[in-house]
Amino acid sequence: MIDTDNRTEQSVKLSLDTLSQIPADVSRPLYERSSLSKGILHFGPGNFHRSHQGVYLDRLLNLGLDLDWAIVGASVMPGDARLRDVMMQQDLLSTVVTQSATTSEAHISGSMIDYLPVGDTQAILDTLADPAIRIVSLTVTEGGYFVDAATGKFDSGHVAIVADAANISAPKTVFGCIVQGLAGRRDRGEAPFTVMSCDNLPHNGHAARAAVVGLAKLVDESLAEWIDTNSRFPNGMVDRITPATGDFERSRVRSLFGVADDSPVFCEDYIQWVLEDDFVAGRPALERAGVQIVPDVAPYEAMKIRILNGGHAVLAYPAGLLGIEYAHEAMQNELIKGFLEKVQLTEIVSVVPPVPGVDLGEYRASVIERFANPAIGDTITRLCLDGSNRQPKFIVPTLADQLAAGASIDGLALSSAFWCRYCEGVTEAGETIAPNDPSWDLLQATAKASVEDPVAWLKMRDVYGDLGNDARFQESFTRALTGIRRDGVVGMLTRYIKGAE
Incomplete structure (x- = not known):
């Protein structure tokens, strides 16, 4: 048995100089860092990037391949300054x-x-000007693409986009930087770079193209046309459950492995990346590291976003209302687990298109197993985060397909009603729910207005679009929300699972 107390006391501060002192049961790079050179600029090198794209690149480098494709990190959000400080120190x-x-x-x-x-x-633009940068990748969250949920199109009127268009030489957004970087490439007669989204949203490459080309149109129509014609925006499906890092994780990496890392990444043992082979200036041999290179990522994407991400949204809000802290604890609650399984089986999987070489039933079962993994420590608070951006991508499309098919929507409507009740900001035990969405004030006010008029919640066009006007959805949602407030979370979960009206 490992002496965790001793490992904590003798933990080695992570750095290049101390790699040889790291305990032998911690694997380390097989390559010399001095042999690497940059090939990718990545916006948003947080936990998910480092547990996913960074891991695949590390695997490739460990094979002695593509040493000229190392990553340069970049952030435009002030909140990332601490992460950079920590990363630079190690x-x-x-x-x-x-x-x-x-x-x-x-x-x-x-x-x-x-x-x-x-x-x-300026440092970002200087790096984008370097011909060695052939891919610009990004993880800027589902809500970072300036998509109007009501139309599904790029929101060219967003205040941040308008500001960048008016002063593109000094951009403030990721997409402003990309547009200005591509403008410099065009003006110098150089090849463009590929823009590769690693974010968890439908058709992420199309969303990235829409944002880049849409902003460029506001600046220079000819530039927009050049980007649209010459650059590439491959779609990709990314998958690995990666919780946030806190004091517990920092302490645990010391006690388990004897490494003093102020920003460790804890993640599940499952990892998947499905990527379209659409690059303008070459790419690393990612397939050698386990990436699935396919002609069309859409089926894989729909499977993951609807079953896994949609599943997270289904279990998160009733768990949050019951004061449950972790996802695996929610899966130990027979009512929440039963709710999730019934919604997946009857309302989600049925509208997921076939996926080459994948049994959807087996995939759904693997998702249930992953949610129940107690080692991950994925918090319900994280899963409830940013519902105003996640619901339109993870739940609403499935609702629309079920309605179009004339099929059941009662579980999905109940899931939406749990989200509404959660946004009132109080658990069933009367405990305050801290603000957990960029639009929290609006969500809370709308949730409170829904006490008198449940349909008020469905009038949020940036979430539901025209779906909020559907009479059958309104009826099912009203019944669900009224039932939650009358019978409580447990009562409504029980009624749904038993099929009671």
């Missing part, structure tokens, strides 16, 4: 802890070789 190394239900393994990843000063757009 020479941009990350401890990635992979956890199954029974085992934990740690690996030091070194695929990032620089992290530009946060918010320094």
Whole structure:
């Protein structure tokens, strides 16, 4: 048995100079960092990027391949400054802890070789001007693409986009930086770079193209046409459950592995990346590292977003209302688990298109198993985060398909009603729910208005679009929300599972 107290006391501060002192059961890079050179600029090198894209690149580098495709990190959000400070102090190394239900393994990843000063757009533009940068990748969250949920199109009137269009030489957004970087490439007669979204949203490459080309149109129509014709925006499906890092994770990486890493990444042992082979200036041999390269990612994407992400949304809000802290604890609640399984089986899987080589029933079962993994420590608060951006992508499309098919929507409507009740900001035990959405004030006010008029919730066009006007959805949602307030979460979960009206 490992002496965790002793490991904590003797833990090694992570850096290039101390790699040789890291305990032997922690694997480390097989390559020399000095042999790497940049090929990718990545916006948003947070936990998910480092547990996913960074891991795949690290695998490839460990094979001695594509050493000229290392990552340069970039951030425009001031809140990322602390992460950069920590990463720079440990020479941009990350401890990635992979956890199954029974085992934990740690690996030091070194695929990032620089992290530009946060918010320094000139440094970003200078890096984008370097021909060595052939891919610009990004994880900027589902809500970071300026998509109007009511239309599904790029929101060219968003205040941040309008501001960048008026002063594109000093952009403030990721997409402003990309547009200005591509403008410089065109003006110098150089090849463009590929823009590769690694975010968890439907058709992420199309969303990235819409944002880049849409902003460019506001600046220069000819530039927009050049980008649209010459650059590439591959779609990709990304999947790995990666919780946020806190004091517990920092303490745990010391006690389990003897590594003092102030920003470790804990993640599940499952990982998947399905990517379209559509690059303008080459790409690393990602298939050698386990990435699935396919001609069309849409079926894989729909499967993951609807079954896994939609499943998270289904279980999150009743769990939040019951004061449950972790996802695996929610899966131990027979009512929440039963609710999730019934909604998936009767209302979600039925409208997921076939996926080449994948049994959807087996995939759904694997998702249930992953949610129940107690080692992950994925919080219900994280799963409830940013519902105003996630619901339109993870729940509403499935609702629309079920309605179009004349099929049952009672479970999905109940899930939406749980979200509404959660946004009132108080659990069933009377405990305050902290603001958990960029639009929290609006959501809370609308949730309170729905006490008198349940349909008020469905009038949020940025979430539901025209679906909020559907009479059958209004009826099912009203019945569900009224029932939650009358019978409570447990009562409504029980009624739904038993099929009671």
